[in-house]
Amino acid sequence: MFAQAETVATPEVLWWALVPLLVLAGAAVLLLTVASLVRRLPEWLPAAWTIVAGLAVLVSVVPLWNEVQDDGARSFLAGAVGIDGSTLFVTALLAVAVVATALLSRAYLTREDLPGVELYVLLLLSAAGGVVMASANDLIVLFLGLELLSIAVYVMAALHLRRIQSQEAALKYFVLGAFASAFLLYGIALVYGATGATGLARIAGYLSTTILLEDGMLMAGFGLLLVGLGFKVAAVPFHAWAPDVYQGAPTPVVAWMAAGVKAAGFAALLRVFVLTFGSWSGEWQPAVWGLAILTVLGGSVVAVVQTDVKRMLAYSSIAHAGFLLVGVQAASDRGTAAVLTYLGVYTLLACGSFAVVTVVGGAGDDRHGIDAYRGLGARRPWLAGAFAVLLLGQAGVPFTAGFVAKFGVIAAATEGHSYALAGIAMVSAAVAAFVYLRILVALYMEDRHLEDDDEAGAVEVDPAPWGPRIVITVSVALVLVLGVVPGPLVDLAKDAVPVLVGG
Amino acid sequence: MLGQYLPVVALLVLAALFAALSFVASRLLAPRRPHDRKLAPYECGIIPSRETPERFPVRFYLVAMIFIVFDIEIIFFYPWAVAHRGIGLFGLVAVLIFSVAVFESFVYLIGNGALEWGPIAEVRQAVSRRFGSEVVRPGVRQVGLEGRDAGNPTIEGGP
Amino acid sequence: MDVTVAWYLTLGAVLFTLGAVGLLVRRNPLVMFMCVELMLNAVNLTFVSLGDALGDLGGQVSVFFVLVVAAAEVVVGLGIIVAIMRRRSGATVDDLSVLRG
Numbered sequence: 001m002f003a004q005a006e007t008v009a010t011p012e013v014l015w016w017a018l019v020p021l022l023v024l025a026g027a028a029v030l031l032l033t034v035a036s037l038v039r040r041l042p043e044w045l046p047a048a049w050t051i052v053a054g055l056a057v058l059v060s061v062v063p064l065w066n067e068v069q070d071d072g073a074r075s076f077l078a079g080a081v082g083i084d085g086s087t088l089f090v091t092a093l094l095a096v097a098v099v100a101t102a103l104l105s106r107a108y109l110t111r112e113d114l115p116g117v118e119l120y121v122l123l124l125l126s127a128a129g130g131v132v133m134a135s136a137n138d139l140i141v142l143f144l145g146l147e148l149l150s151i152a153v154y155v156m157a158a159l160h161l162r163r164i165q166s167q168e169a170a171l172k173y174f175v176l177g178a179f180a181s182a183f184l185l186y187g188i189a190l191v192y193g194a195t196g197a198t199g200l201a202r203i204a205g206y207l208s209t210t211i212l213l214e215d216g217m218l219m220a221g222f223g224l225l226l227v228g229l230g231f232k233v234a235a236v237p238f239h240a241w242a243p244d245v246y247q248g249a250p251t252p253v254v255a256w257m258a259a260g261v262k263a264a265g266f267a268a269l270l271r272v273f274v275l276t277f278g279s280w281s282g283e284w285q286p287a288v289w290g291l292a293i294l295t296v297l298g299g300s301v302v303a304v305v306q307t308d309v310k311r312m313l314a315y316s317s318i319a320h321a322g323f324l325l326v327g328v329q330a331a332s333d334r335g336t337a338a339v340l341t342y343l344g345v346y347t348l349l350a351c352g353s354f355a356v357v358t359v360v361g362g363a364g365d366d367r368h369g370i371d372a373y374r375g376l377g378a379r380r381p382w383l384a385g386a387f388a389v390l391l392l393g394q395a396g397v398p399f400t401a402g403f404v405a406k407f408g409v410i411a412a413a414t415e416g417h418s419y420a421l422a423g424i425a426m427v428s429a430a431v432a433a434f435v436y437l438r439i440l441v442a443l444y445m446e447d448r449h450l451e452d453d454d455e456a457g458a459v460e461v462d463p464a465p466w467g468p469r470i471v472i473t474v475s476v477a478l479v480l481v482l483g484v485v486p487g488p489l490v491d492l493a494k495d496a497v498p499v500l501v502g503g
Numbered sequence: 504m505l506g507q508y509l510p511v512v513a514l515l516v517l518a519a520l521f522a523a524l525s526f527v528a529s530r531l532l533a534p535r536r537p538h539d540r541k542l543a544p545y546e547c548g549i550i551p552s553r554e555t556p557e558r559f560p561v562r563f564y565l566v567a568m569i570f571i572v573f574d575i576e577i578i579f580f581y582p583w584a585v586a587h588r589g590i591g592l593f594g595l596v597a598v599l600i601f602s603v604a605v606f607e608s609f610v611y612l613i614g615n616g617a618l619e620w621g622p623i624a625e626v627r628q629a630v631s632r633r634f635g636s637e638v639v640r641p642g643v644r645q646v647g648l649e650g651r652d653a654g655n656p657t658i659e660g661g662p
Numbered sequence: 663m664d665v666t667v668a669w670y671l672t673l674g675a676v677l678f679t680l681g682a683v684g685l686l687v688r689r690n691p692l693v694m695f696m697c698v699e700l701m702l703n704a705v706n707l708t709f710v711s712l713g714d715a716l717g718d719l720g721g722q723v724s725v726f727f728v729l730v731v732a733a734a735e736v737v738v739g740l741g742i743i744v745a746i747m748r749r750r751s752g753a754t755v756d757d758l759s760v761l762r763g
Contacts, residue, residue, distance in 0.1 A: 008586065010593035029607050036614025140724050147731045151738050158742050170742045175694055178735055179685055182701035185728060186678055189705050189721075193671075193712040198720055564744050568737045575733035578726055 011078035017064065018081075020057045020091045021131045024098075027053035028124035035117040046120040047106035047467075053124060054099035061092045075137050075501040079199050082137035085496035089340055090134040090267040093347045097259040098127045100351035100475075103467035104252035104358050110465070111363055112160065112250075119159055123256060126152035130264035134271075137500070139188040139198040142268055146184065146232065149264055150177050153257060157249035160365065169248025176231065176241040184228025190221030200276045201500045208279040215283075222284050225272060226291070233265035233321045235291050236298035243306075246314035247368070251361055254310065255354035258317050259347040266324050266343055274331050275498050281331040288329040289421055295322030296425050300432035309360075310368045312435055313353060316394055319432050320346055326425050327409035330416040333497050338408035340493040345405040345482065349393050352475030355468040356387040362462060370442050377444035383464065384443045386476045391436040393479040396429055401482035404490065565617060576605050670711035677704035691743050695736055702732045 015022075031049050035041055065088050068074070073084035101123055109116040129148030136142035154177060158170030192198050194217040195206045212218060227238060234242040246254050273284055299319030306312040320342075327339035360376070360383075361367050377384040393402035406429060413422040464472070482489055583590075583598050612618060681700035688694055706725045713721015 007591060008589040010590055029604060032611050033607050036611045140727055144727060144731065147735065151734055154738050154742065158745060161745075164746070167742060167746045171691065171739075171746060174735075174739050174742055175685070175691070175698075178695075178698040178739070179682070179701075181731075181735070182678070182681070182698060182705065185702065185705045186708065189708040189712060189724075192709070192721065192724075193716070196716045196718060198724065561744055561748065564740060568740050571733050571737050575730050578729060582726070 011080075012076050014074060014076040014083075016067075017074060017076065017083045019060045019064070020088075020095070021128055021135070023053055023056050023060060024124050024128040024131060027056075028121045028128065031117065031124070032121045035121075041117065043110070044106070046117045047102050050102040050120040050124060051099050054095045054102065054127075057095040057098075057127075058092055061088050061095070064088055069495060073499040073501050075201065079201060079501075080138040080141050081132075081135050082200075082501055083135055084499045084501075086267065086270065086336070086340060086498035087131075087135040089492065089496035090263055090343070091131050093263045093343055094127050094130045094134070094260050097256060097263070097347055097351060098123060100259070100355070100471045101252050101256040103471050104255055104351075104355055105467075107465035107467040108250060108252045108358055108365075111462075112162075112365060114159070114161065116159075119156060119253075122152040122156045122159075126156070126256070127260060130260055130267075133264045134267040136268070136271065137200050139191065139200065139203075139272070142272070143181075143185060143188060145264070146268065147181060149261060150181065150232070153253070153261060156253045156256070157245060159253065160250045163248070163365065165248035166250060169245045172241055173245045173249075180228050180231030180238070182228075183224050183231070187221045187224030187226075187228055190217050190224060194218035194221060200271065204276045204278070204500055207277065218280075219283065222277065222280075223287065226284065226287055229265060229269050229272070230291060233262055233269065233324070234318050235321050235325060236294040236318060239295070239298070239318045239321075242318055243311045243314040246317070247308060247310045251310070251354055251358040251365060255351050255358075258313075258350035258354060262317070262321065262324075262350075263343045263347060266328070266339060269328055270336055270339060270498060274328060274336055275500050278331065285329055285331055288325055289418065292322055292325035292329050292421060293424050295319070295325055296428040297322070297431075300428040300435070303432060303435040304438070306435075307370055308368050309370055309373060309439065310357060312370075312439070313357065316432060316435060317350065319428065320394070322428070323406060323409050323425060326413050326418075326421055329418060329421065330409075330412040332412065332416055334415055335409070335412035336497050337490070337493045338405075338412040340496050341408050341486075341490055342405040344489050344493065345393070345401040345479070348475045348478050348482075349390055349402065352386070352390045352472055352479070353394065355471040355475070356383060356390065359383065359462070359464045359468050359472075370439065373439060373442045374446045376442075383472075386472045388440055388443060389476050389479060391439055393483070395433045395436040397433075399480075399483045401479045401486065401489075403483060404486040408490070562620070569612060569617060572608070573605070576601075667711050667715040671708060674704045674708035674711070677701075677707065680704075691739075691746075695739050695743075698739075699732060699736065702728060 027049065031046060035046070064083065065085070068083060068085055068088060073082060075082035102120060105116065105119050105123070108114075109119065126149050129145045129150070129152065132145030132148060133142055134145075136145055154170055154174045157173050158167050160166035188198065191203065194212070194215070195203045197203050197206060231238040231241075246257070249257070273288070274281075277284060296319055299315050299317075299322055303312050303315030303319065306315060324339050324342055324346075327335045327342060329335070330338070357368065360372055362372075373387075376387075389400065393400040396402040396406035406425075410422045410425055413419075413425065579601060580598070583594055587594050587598075678701050681697045681704060684697035684700065685694050688697065706728055709721040709724045709728070711721075713719065713724075
């Protein structure tokens with residue numbers, strides 16, 4: 001009976017469009033195999049391997065980008081995976097974040113005397129998950145990408161074997177992450193039930209052509225999807241995990257969480273809400289509006305009262321998520337371009353800032369109190385100067401890239417007539433500026449404080465190894481250059497507006 | 504036909520009844536005059552102020568975890584096995600890619616000694632043979648040893 | 663009495679809620695993992711019954727992926743728990759409070 005089974009039409013695979021994903025996943029698998037078989041690996045090899053893989057992805061994105069710009073977006077694998085400008089834009093951001101995290105990790109692992117092939121393997125796998133999310137054309141594929149991204153990060157958070165905080169952070173992240181995944185999945189199930197499809201193009205087609213008599217199931221699906229993705233990007237009120245996890249996890253991993261995970265999460269939000277549910281934007285926009293207001297305000301206000309710089313940056317990353325949500329709420333091409341620009345700038349800012357935190361944290365990774373930063377301006381003028389630029393960038397001061405990013409999302413909000421939201425976003429940007437000001441004051445104006453202390457109280461910061469040094473230099477330079485000449489990034493983001501192709 | 508099992512069933516019932524009756528009888532008949540001394544965990548000695556650390560057999564958990572992963576991978580082989588004639592080369596390539604990923608994690612487990620089962624001393628030798636004493640990797644060998652001797656990941660034997 | 667698809671969906675919703683509430687209420691990490699599993703399997707039930715109602719295989723295929731992901735997730739969670747338990751046996755989530763604002 002099996003012999004008579006007819007041939008099933010098999011889906012087409014565009015291997016060239018899968019190159020970034022294949023490079024990342026292949027590099028991870030190869031690295032793990034080599035590390036299991038070879039007796040002693042040179043210590044620099046895993047980091048170098050990861051950096052090469054990241055750069056290879058960056059290079060491979062360029063011809064794909066030209067292809068997509070010339071011939072338009074494609075979808076393949078029976079419409080499960082698509083490739084468009086936004087996919088490639090986010091893939092490039094993830095590659096940058098991978099390279100930066102690998103550079104930081106090498107210095108970190110050496111300093112903490114930790115074994116470390118696994119960190120790089122997980123980083124590559126996590127980035128592969130992010131790429132899957134950015135190219136998902138099907139809700140189930142999106143879920144798989146999200147889980148690949150998250151599960152790898154849960155383990156990465158626990159990798160500091162000797163710090164109980166690291167494992168505690170991992171457990172908290174895991175429990176809340178699994179909770180969020182379940183919500184997201186239930187949302188997918190309900191949307192599937194309401195529309196009869198999990199493919200984004202088919203859902204979008206169904207929603208724009210059909211009038212639903214009973215839309216309760218669809219609305220519940222929207223809500224649950226928003227909750228699930230809100231958890232992943234740490235939007236208030238689903239942000240509870242972020243400060244604890246950022247504080248406990250190894251600092252290079254935090255850089256990845258802030259830059260990579262957030263970029264992938266927002267890529268998913270854009271694809272699902274703006275693109276797929278675009279014809280129903282009237283229904284979900286109010287929810288995102290509320291979420292955005294809570295997130296910008298909550299993140300900025302709570303950050304002011306923190307005393308631990310890692311927690312402070314965690315809350316500021318929540319505030320950044322709020323600004324990104326402001327761009328998502330606009331539900332327009334302009335909003336999407338603004339979100340992508342913001343993501344590009346934020347990737348630089350997050351990698352650079354957490355590189356400084358990695359250096360200042362010192363052996364043991366626990367000098368993150370604001371005291372550790374007092375008088376840094378006098379003792380380590382270059383490091384302090386770089387941190388100052390990055391903080392001003394996060395605050396959105398003009399002539400830094402942060403200003404361009406914030407301006408973009410707020411302009412998109414006013415264009416969509418969300419004046420209240422734009423106003424509140426600007427107010428909370430001003431509130432958030434206090435946070436960065438506090439660190440700046442500690443950096444430059446409190447050096448007298450140190451002289452009173454005895455030798456033990458004075459925190460000496462070790463010289464930065466070359467890995468973090470490269471990350472800091474490049475990110476500061478780009479933040480300044482993009483602040484003055486934002487054109488290239490903004491134009492790229494404009495060309496990267498996502499498109500759905502049916503399958 | 505089932506009648507031949509009747510004695511066994513009768514015995515089962517009798518045993519259960521006997522156990523239950525014993526408990527009930529003891530509950531009913533035994534004199535109970537509790538006081539502080541009797542209720543203390545120990546009749547003499549120091550009352551423990553906190554729980555004693557339990558032995559925590561990490562290896563069993565490890566085997567359980569490995570089992571869960573490899574066990575669930577089978578789920579993708581069943582559909583393929585049923586439909587492999589229909590989907591031909593495409594399905595074969597897909598399953599091969601999947602198998603490589605699974606097999607590769609198996610190589611990692613073997614390489615890190617996750618499936619070695621025996622006294623810790625042997626495992627320790629294996630660690631130093633493979634990685635040298637200064638390079639220590641996470642894996643089973645350290646699991647359970649880590650943290651007992653803070654700062655020094657290699658394990659000293661007894662005194 | 664006719665058992666329609668709505669019954670299965672309701673059962674799925676009830677199980678999902680039980681899992682979600684359990685996760686928030688219970689403090690033993692292992693029980694919390696069971697609650698996560700309960701939530702995911704409630705979604706599986708929803709997928710299967712919706713797929714059946716729609717006459718579409720997609721719902722059932724989704725369950726395969728969810729099952730595998732759930733297994734991977736639980737294994738990672740167990741690994742993290744084992745790493746913590748090695749140091750402090752009998753830990754509950756409330757004992758884990760090194761990280762504070």
